[in-house]
Amino acid sequence: MPVTHFVVRWPDGHEERCYSPSTVVREYLRPGVYPLDLFLANAHAALDAASGRVREKFGYACSSALDQWASIELAAQPYRSQPAAEVTVVSVD
Structure with a gap:
């Protein structure tokens, strides 16, 4: 299975490269x-x-996919109280 990465930009501008084991x-x-x-x-x-x-x-x-989800969920916590919080998916490769 081809590994796929996607880059996420959180509301504070921090970017995170995320992993998926599948396209x-x-x-x-x-x-x-x-x-x-x-x-x-x-x-x-x-x-x-x-x-x-x-x-x-x-x-x-x-x-690894389950760990990535846990990491995303943890990273999202600070923004849950912001009603208009947006996340940018910068790329999917």
């Missing part, structure tokens, strides 16, 4: 600006789907 992430995230809740929903769905593809192929979930 399926491209079905959920494209470069652009997302309201925080929509970004989180799409990122969670993407990483869950990517882990599922690993499970289908190898018989076990991808712990």
Whole structure:
């Protein structure tokens, strides 16, 4: 499975390079600006789907995809209280 990375810019301007074990992430995230809740929903769905593809192929979930989701969720915490918080997906490669 081809590894795919996506770069996220958080509301404070900090950029984070994120990992997916599968290109399926491209079905959920494209470069652009997302309201925080929509970004989180799409990122969670993407990483869950990517882990599922690993499970289908190898018989076990991808712990790296699950760890990446946990990292994203933790990074989003400071912005949850900001009603208009937006996240930019800079690139998906």
